[in-house]
Amino acid sequence: MIPQTTLEPVWIAGRWQAEPAPEGELQSYNPKTGEALAQRFPISGDATLQAALEAGRSAAEELRSVAPERIASLLERCAANLERDRDALVDSAHQETGLPREPRLRNVELPRTIDQLRQAAAAVRSRSFCDPQIDTKNNLRSLRGPLGGAVAVFGPNNFPFAFNAVMGGDFAAALAAGNPVIAKAHPGHLSTTQRLAQAASEALVALELPPATIQLIYALPPELGLDLVAHPSLGASAFTGSRRAGLRLKAAADRAGKPIYLELSAINPVFVLPGALEERGPAIARELAASCTMGAGQFCTKPGVSVLSAGSAADAFCAELEAVLRAAPAGTLLSPSGAEQIQASLASWTSHGARLRVGGKPAAAPGFGFEATLCSVSAEQFLAHSEALQSEAFGPVHLTILADSSSQMLAVAARLEGSLTGCIYSHSQGEDDATYDRLAAGLRPRVGRLLNDKMPTGVAVSPAMNHGGPFPATGHPGFSSVGLPGSITRFTALHSYDAVRERRLPAELRDANPGSLWRRIDGEWSRGDVSPRAS
C-alpha cells in the first residue's frame, strides 16, 4: 500500500516512502482544462538519489544469480497487472495527457505496451539478445550480459504507457537484459507513472525478486539528473525527450564514460517526387495531414517537413493539405509550455522566409489546445537558413518546402540533420525511379528508417524496426529503442569467456544447448549442442 503523506511517496529500495528532503514539488496538469491536478509529488534530493543508486547497485549484483525464467515471469506479471488495471490506467493517462481514451489509450497504446512486455519476456526465454558465440577451436565463448549496474530510464511526455519510464520500452529492454531500473517519471503524467509503479511493485513482490529491481523517482533538480547518469555505480541511461535536456545529460554521461541512449528531436522529412505528385498528390496530402495531426502532432516520428517540386501539382497538393488542416480540430498539447515552444519555432521559421498558411495560434478553448498549422517555404530559403528552418515544432505543425527542381530536392536532403525517419513517395509505375535512386542514396545515411509511399507515424514493435537514427535524432546511429531483441542489446555488455571451465560458464555457453537457443558455433547459427569433438 502507498502510505498517505502530503507529498506522494517515492519508491526506493522496495519501499514506498516519503521523500525525506524534497527540493520542491510538482503537479501534473489536465491539458483539456489547463488545471493542475490535486496530487503533489516531490522533487527528490540527493539522499534519495544516493539511496536509489546504492540499492540499484546491490540489486544488479543480486540479479546476476536470478534465473532468466524469473525475469521473464516478472515481465509477464507486469503485463498481466496492466491488463488488470486497464480502466484506472486509461482514466489516469487521459486526465494527465488529454489523449483520447479510445482508441488511442485503451485500444492502441496500452495493448502495445503489454505486447512489448510480453515480447521482452519471450526474448528473455529465447535469449535472442545474448548473441552467443562459441569458438571451439580457441575455446573462446561470448555473450551479451547485464551491465553490472542499474539503468536510469527517463520517460518522455508523449506516450504515457508505451515509453513510460515504468513499463515502457526502455524499462522492458533494460530488465530483459538483467539490469535493475531506476525510473525517472515525466512530470506530465506523474499519477499514471505512480500507478504503473504500483503494478510493477506488486509483480516484484509476487515473484520475490530483489525489491530494488525497479525504483521510481518523480523528479530531480537538473544537477542531480546529471549526477545520476554519471554515477560510477550506474550501468547506463536511456532518455527520450527534448534535445536541450538530452544533450545536457549526454555531456555528463559521456564525461563519466557511461553509455547513454538518447532519442531526441527529429523532423522526419517526407519527399513527394514529381510523378507521385501528379499521380496522387491530394491523396498523399490527406495522408500527410492525418499523420501530422495524429496525437496532436506529438509523435517522435511526426513528419515535420515535406519537400515537393513547385508547380501546379504542388499547388493542388498544398491546397488539399491546407483544406484538411484548416478543418482539423485543434490538437491538445501535453504541457503548459508546449504552445510557447511551438510559437518560438514558428517565429524562427517565419523570420527566415517561411509563410504561415494555416493556424499558428493556441486554440481559444480552455486547456492547452493548438491549431493545426501549416507553413511553407521555398527550397532556396531553406538552403539559406537550413538550421533555423529545421528546428522542431512539437505539435500539429508542418512545413512544406517547395523546390524548383529535383536536383534542388536533393540539395535539401543533403542539408538535413539526422532524423528517425525519411519517406519518399514515388510514382507507382516507376516514373520517378531515377530521381528516387539519387534521393534515397542521399537520404539513407541521414535517417534510421526509410519508407516508401507511407507516413512514418506507425512504429511497429518488430525486430526489423529502427526507431533510431544518426545524431541529433539519437546519440548513436547503431541502436534502436523499439524492436526486440535489438533494443535489449543496448543494455548489455559484451562478455567473453576464455578457457573458462565448463560448469562456470553461463548456461547459454555450455556445450549442451540449455533450450533451443540460436547460437553461432564456429561461424554457423545453430540450435544444437556443441559436438564433443567439434574442434
Next chain:
Amino acid sequence: MIPQTTLEPVWIAGRWQAEPAPEGELQSYNPKTGEALAQRFPISGDATLQAALEAGRSAAEELRSVAPERIASLLERCAANLERDRDALVDSAHQETGLPREPRLRNVELPRTIDQLRQAAAAVRSRSFCDPQIDTKNNLRSLRGPLGGAVAVFGPNNFPFAFNAVMGGDFAAALAAGNPVIAKAHPGHLSTTQRLAQAASEALVALELPPATIQLIYALPPELGLDLVAHPSLGASAFTGSRRAGLRLKAAADRAGKPIYLELSAINPVFVLPGALEERGPAIARELAASCTMGAGQFCTKPGVSVLSAGSAADAFCAELEAVLRAAPAGTLLSPSGAEQIQASLASWTSHGARLRVGGKPAAAPGFGFEATLCSVSAEQFLAHSEALQSEAFGPVHLTILADSSSQMLAVAARLEGSLTGCIYSHSQGEDDATYDRLAAGLRPRVGRLLNDKMPTGVAVSPAMNHGGPFPATGHPGFSSVGLPGSITRFTALHSYDAVRERRLPAELRDANPGSLWRRIDGEWSRGDVSPRAS
C-alpha cells in the same frame, strides 16, 4: 611512386603529395640505439585535413554503389601485397619499434595482420556483420550499413602491423563495412605506415576503387585531431592509445555526437586463488613473468597487477617471480618517453606504499631499454590508494597485491577500474570453487574477457573474442575491436526499410537470398529465401 620531397608526402584523395603547409615535422626513432631515423615526416595543417575530409565524404558516397565483392577483393589484395612486401615491412618495423624480426614481426604479427584482412574479406562476402532482419508481416527489413562518412583510425605504438591505422584491425573493419578510412599514423613507426599505405594504394589502383577510399596523414597538431573526430562529414573514429590522448578525442567527438571507439589503458588483473597458489604457484609465477615481459610488456592485455593471499605459498610465488624477472633481459620500449612514463607510475606506486622488488630503472645500454620490474603492495594499502596504485605502467612492469584473506581479494576486485581482461587461477580439483564463484561475480562486470588458468596476452582473432571492456578500458562496454564480425559492427549504422519496394532494397534484404547469407526471417535464422507467402 612516392615523389621525392624534403618531407615525406601525405596520401590524400588518391595522390601522394607534399604537405602544402606543414605545422612541423617529426621522425621515428630506432629504439635499440635511441637515434632518430633519417626520414622526415610532416605534421599536417588544416588544408590537408579539410581536403582529406572532403575526399573521404565523397568516397563514402561512391562506395555505396561499389559491390561488396570489390571491397572483399580490396582487402584480399591488401593482404597479398603485405605478403609480397614482407621482408621490407619486417625490416622497417624492426628498425622503428625494436620488436624482434622473428618470431614476433615475421611469424606472428604480420601473418595475423594478413589473416585479419582475409577474415574481413570473408565477412564482406558472407555479409555476416550486416545482421539482416526480415519481418514479412510488417514488410519491415533492416541491416547494418555503412556510416555515410569516412572512419578516422588512430593507430597505437605497440603493434606496427596488426593495429596499424593502415592495414590493421580497425582499418579492415571500417573498410569491410563499406566506409573509407582516413588513417592517422603513429609517430613511432612512420616509415612502416608509409610502406603499408603504399601497398594499400597499389591495391586500390589495381581494383579501380575510389582513390580516397584510403588516405594517410602522419600527424596533426592536437587541435586538428579534435577537429577531425568532430567533423560533420566524418562517420566515426577509432583510437587505440593512451588514456590522456584518447579522452581528449572522446570529449570532442562526444560533443559533436560522433561515435568514437577507444581502446585505452588497462591493468588486466590476475587473481591466483589459494588452492592454485599451493598447487602450482611457481609455475604460475613463470607464466606471469613471461606474459609481463612479452613485447617488453607493451601489450594492451599485459597483466599489470596480480592478487594473491599472503602466506608461505605467496612467498614462494613471489620469490619465483622475482627470480625470473631479475634474470630477464631489459625490454626495449617503443618510444623515448616510455621510460619517463613508467618511472612516474613507479614513483606514484612507491609513494603510496608499494615496495620495489626488482628492476625499476632504464637499462644502461643505448636505446630505450627498461629493466623488468616488480613491485608489491599490501591489499590494505591498495584499498587505501586504489586510484594511484592502478595507474598503468606501459612496459615490463608488474605489481603484486598481497591480501590477508579471500574476502580482501574480493574487496580489491570491487575497487578495480574497467579492464580489457581479468584472469582467475584456481585449484585444478575444485578446492577454490566457492571463492571462484564470488570473485568471478565481482570481476565479470569489470572486464571484457574473463580467463581461467591462463594469461591474457594472447588475443585470438575470433568471433567470440572481446578485446574491449568497460570504461576506462574502452569507451563502451558493448564493443570489441578484435574479432569478426563484431569489430565491423562498430562502423555500421542500423538501416531499416519500411515498405520499400523490392528492387530498391539492398540485395541482402530482397526475398531471394543473394548468396547463402544467414538472415533472421520472422525471428528464425535462415539461409533460404523469403517464401512468397511467408506472411
